[in-house]
Amino acid sequence: MNRIAALAQKEFTQIRRDHVLSRLIVGLPIVMTLLFGYAINFTLSGIRLSVYDGSQDRISQYLLQELQKENRFTLTHIAQDPAQVPQAIQQNRARVGLVIPAGALQAVRQDKAVTLEVYVDGSDPNFAFQTQAALRKVLGDVNSRLLAGKVLAGAATTPPLTPTLHTLYNPDNKTAWFTIPGIIGLIMTIFTVLLTALSIVRENEGRTMEALIASPIQPYEVVLGKVLPYFVIATLVSLVVLALGHFVFGVPVRGSLLLLFGLIVLFVLGSLGVGVLISTLARTQIQAVFGTFAYILPTIFLSGFVFPVDGMPLFFKALSAVIPARYLIDGTRGVMLRGAGLETLWIDLLALSIFSVAVLGLASLRFGKRLAT
Numbered sequence: 001m002n003r004i005a006a007l008a009q010k011e012f013t014q015i016r017r018d019h020v021l022s023r024l025i026v027g028l029p030i031v032m033t034l035l036f037g038y039a040i041n042f043t044l045s046g047i048r049l050s051v052y053d054g055s056q057d058r059i060s061q062y063l064l065q066e067l068q069k070e071n072r073f074t075l076t077h078i079a080q081d082p083a084q085v086p087q088a089i090q091q092n093r094a095r096v097g098l099v100i101p102a103g104a105l106q107a108v109r110q111d112k113a114v115t116l117e118v119y120v121d122g123s124d125p126n127f128a129f130q131t132q133a134a135l136r137k138v139l140g141d142v143n144s145r146l147l148a149g150k151v152l153a154g155a156a157t158t159p160p161l162t163p164t165l166h167t168l169y170n171p172d173n174k175t176a177w178f179t180i181p182g183i184i185g186l187i188m189t190i191f192t193v194l195l196t197a198l199s200i201v202r203e204n205e206g207r208t209m210e211a212l213i214a215s216p217i218q219p220y221e222v223v224l225g226k227v228l229p230y231f232v233i234a235t236l237v238s239l240v241v242l243a244l245g246h247f248v249f250g251v252p253v254r255g256s257l258l259l260l261f262g263l264i265v266l267f268v269l270g271s272l273g274v275g276v277l278i279s280t281l282a283r284t285q286i287q288a289v290f291g292t293f294a295y296i297l298p299t300i301f302l303s304g305f306v307f308p309v310d311g312m313p314l315f316f317k318a319l320s321a322v323i324p325a326r327y328l329i330d331g332t333r334g335v336m337l338r339g340a341g342l343e344t345l346w347i348d349l350l351a352l353s354i355f356s357v358a359v360l361g362l363a364s365l366r367f368g369k370r371l372a373t
Helices: 002-017 017-037 059-066 085-091 103-108 123-151 173-204 208-214 219-247 257-281 285-304 314-322 324-338 342-372
Strands: 045-055 073-078 096-100 114-123 161-168
Touching: 002 073, 045 059, 045 085, 059 073, 059 096, 059 103, 059 123, 085 096, 085 114, 085 161, 096 257, 103 114, 114 123, 123 173, 123 257, 173 219, 173 257, 173 285, 173 324, 219 257, 219 342, 257 285, 257 342, 285 314, 314 324, 324 342
Parallel strands: 045 073, 045 096, 114 161
Antiparallel strands: 096 114
């Protein structure tokens, strides 16, 4: 037992002296707890809403007021024509659309049903289910209020507002259609960051990096030479995942394949830069592994891969704006499910371009300083 205790004490001492690893061991559980406690919220709020109000009377005004109560829905687009409502969802200006026909007040007075056309973005089945439940609750409350006076007067009790639901892009609520585009971002993050970081740290641990320093090779050439094989492999892996998703699970590709490929390439380049950056901070392979997990965990929780961004508190919603995988996942789902084009996804493309250039530049700079020292 004395020998075992001595070895255990030595191991604890090594962990304590490894400042990078000890901080990650303490910090990761705290970050995970905060993410699970705050960021993971299945109750949606502030759902972006597009509305065409053909009635513009007290009924439609009351309905819109109830929809926006308690921040359930946020009116982000007012359509001038019913056809613009589903277009707003396709362009990612809203995720739910509502068409209110003309003469709603008159129809309610005559005890006639008012048919509301409701369009829901079905690319995320969980989002579509929760949104439809929220809509039914609001319409149920509105119908109860409208019927209260008629019941007391002995009039007919036909529900005044009747929704006709249209689930766009994924009418059968197939989970694979939602997860496959997101899996591309997750696999690319794990694959590129981890392998690149481990590859360079392994060179440092094996002392082979010293041979590279002694050679006439430039720092940027070392970076490019190390990441090029993983760039090729990661790109091919992403294409394999796309092919499996399309041919095995039937996930459609409604948009431009060239745009989809461009999004993937930009994300892979930036992720490889993150791997190089982690390798400049890590001295050992275990530090590189923990550093990679510290990068991957926020990616999983804040990118919209599983948990909808619309349900996050304001702070985490703002924090998700700096998660690169969010833009890849949004872009791949936009191209594959909504058939969105460059006019809609230019923000995702721009964000991934900035991410790639900034991270690769910083990684090359730090790697050059690491070689110099």
